[in-house]
Amino acid sequence: MRRGCVAYALRSRWREGNYWDDDVHDYADLNWDTVDVLTQKIANVFKEYCEMNDKVLLLLHNTIQLPLSLLAASRVGIIAVVLNPARFYVDAIKDVLKETQPKLVVTIDAFWQANVLLETKKCLDLAIEESEVTSIEKVLVIRHTGPNPGIPPPDKFIIGRRPYYKLEVKMNDSVDILWTTLMKQADPNCEVVWLPRDHPFAILPEWDPTIRLRTVSTGQLLRAVEKYSREVMSFCLSLPHPQTPLGLVGCLAPWFGGMVLATFEGILDWPDPSRLKHVIAKYEVTSAILPTCKLDPEYMSFVAVPTLRRIITEVGNASTLEENFSDVEIIEMDVEKSLR
Structure with a gap:
């Protein structure tokens, strides 16, 4: 385990996701204690906006927050709706919002797929506006690709590299809130809610060609x-x-x-x-x-x-x-x- 990355993750006020270490590329490394603490913190954040059997939309690609959020939601009986923003965009997000009526959404600002920047938060904003869904109380936004506030941009922008200073992310103060803001405040202790075997763990949207919600x-x-x-x-x-x-x-x-x-x-x-x-x-x-x-x-x-x-x-x-x-x-x- 590279403890430098974990230490940076725990003390950083601004960044979440993957972290830069001197001798490796962009990556994160979490030990078991950190996973346990983060899972309980996330569960407590979810409980602030959701009750048991409410739905949280996890609009995330393969970031570490995704499996952590799955465990956190299950810990308190909240149903995770999982959607991959690398494959599904505005129209698909609209379908999912209408069909699931989530109370909470967890998403990222944007992410790179090779040299293509996918602006997930922008897609979500448009989908919420066009779907006219009113169930959402909060959107938790992970700063994944955007720059740290107050840090001047570099002389040269490198496509595919984070942070990307040309990324602009609009935040709606009445709905949007930064993930780190809540994680810093969250209690690291969360009691487990014991669930029956038939309780929904996750909803996996599929299209053939219209949307079908598969419950696991x-x-x-x-x-x-x-x-x-x-x-x-x-x-x-x-x-x-x-x-x-x-x-x-x-x-x-x-x-x-x-x-x-x-x-x-x-x-x-x-x-x-x-x-x-x-x-x-x-x-x-x-x-x-x-x-x-x-x-x-x-x-x-x-x-x-x-x-x-x-x-x-x-x-x-x-x-x-x-x-x-x-x-x-x-x-x-x-x-x-x-x-x-």
Whole structure:
């Protein structure tokens, strides 16, 4: 664990998300105590605006706040609605707002996908305005890409690098509030609310072509997470987004088994198609949960991943992964069967 990052995260007044360390790229590293404290703080913040069975929309890509918020919501019986802003924009957000009527929204200002800046807060504002939804009491905004207040901009702007000083984020004082403002004030102790097995853990929106809300109960999720936790090894990289069943199970299975979870915010073909192996090698990942994805065998062959021992993937995806990870054990698991 790199304690410098954790220490900075705890004392910083301004930034949340990933942190810069001198000898590595943009990343965060949290120990178990920090995860526990943050989960309880987030749960107490949620309780300020939501009651049991109310909904919180988690409009987040693969940031560390997403699995923490999932655990926090479940801790107090609040139902998480998970939406991936890397794939779904204004129209989809409008659909979700109308169908779920959340009391609370957690989102980020913006984030980079390669050299493309996705302004999530701007999309959310437009969706709220056009949907005319009135259920939302607060929008919690994580400053993820925007600059620190009062810090002068650099002489040169680098596309894809944070903070990005050209990003402008409008805050509505009656609804919007910075995540850090509430986290600093929140009580780090929150009692667990015991839930029945059929209590909704999360709602996963799907479109085919119209919206369908899939509910995963606490009992279903725990059964699936327990099965997957038997197969993962620490350090475990979980790549799919938690809006998908595999991503929801994958982001919690390592923690359920007492292991280290690694997440990745970027895309797999930037700056070149070997990115996935570079991430695995850099952080010495030993196991990975991977969805079906396009990989380039030629580029992937350039990078060795000596620490990687096992990959867990969807049924039917093993042959593709074996071509790119010839010396790694590949296990296919049916997440739908595990969730029954």
